[in-house]
Amino acid sequence: MNMLQVSVWRGAASGGYRAYDVPREESQSVLDVVTYIQRSIDPTLAYRFACRVGMCGACAMTVNGVARWTCRTHVAKVAKGNAIQIAPLANLPVVKDLVTDMREFFDKWARARGQFAPRSTRKDDFARVASGSPERVAANAGIECIGCAVCYASCDVVSWNPDYLGPAALNRAWTLVNDVRDGARGERLAAVAGDAGCHACHTHLSCSERCPKNITPTASIAGLKRAVALAAWKGEL
């Protein structure tokens, strides 16, 4: 049987790689490999997944040095020869093995004012938003984020400045800045300005390169830079 040599991170911040031999299958995903190891070789392996179809964003890991969603990453696409190395996401504390602590990642969504703040109440009529309006088009471009943290793990600025809100949180803020039903634009722009916010982005584009949903957080962050600069210019910041 054709075997795959899999090297998996075991431990927390300190630990090491352990080698496993996994039978190679057709159309095998990286998540299939991890699941095989846990169910057939070593039940103590910790990892996280839920939907298995690229919707939930739970199964992101570092595969051969690159952050990826493992449920939709084929082994055939990423294996080097017959070898594959699987580690937890970078830029996040490791809880155990392949499981990272996502609290800081999602706390930053809140810090970037990622909550929708409605302008109207349930007593008001439905908002009518033209689907082709520039604001709606800009919001649509970033709205499909599944919160997998692949962008966050791939971001150099996060690794240099742990306070940096990161691509996903800023992308979320940008979709809300463009939501005409939202009433917290001013507070949100103030929340995403500055050294820990959009102005820290170096436009390295790693987030956009690796986003499994093909979102371009870099463009969202550039939009925030323009919006914040304009607000500062008008004395609204």
Place this chain on the structure above:
Amino acid sequence: MSGAGQGYAARPVAVSGTSAKTETWLWIAQRASAALLALCVLVHLVTIIYAVRHGLSGAAILERTQGNAAGLAFYSLFVLAIAVHAPIGLRTLCQEWLGWRTASLNWCITVLALALFVFGLRAGWAVFAGPA
């Protein structure tokens, strides 16, 4: 590949104590000075290439620059753009690469900006006014 969880560090101390508003203005200043520098560097390079290709000596160059108010105005603007642009960029580098995030960074960067401005203007003036 190095260890797992790499890149995650404990939360740093407060970032230089500057407000988001100030940071935004620093960003605007850096972008605006970059636009100015793009033009200034181009003019400066063309001038150098002209001088070299025409075999101008130091004395011949000084003869052209002395008393040239337009030249002085141009280089003063150039110096201003440098004094704004370089320190802001260096400040970011110090924060991100050295983890220097205390108020002392802002002071050092301000001193650097002033030094660049003063010494730059002094050089521009020397070329304009000629030997004392």
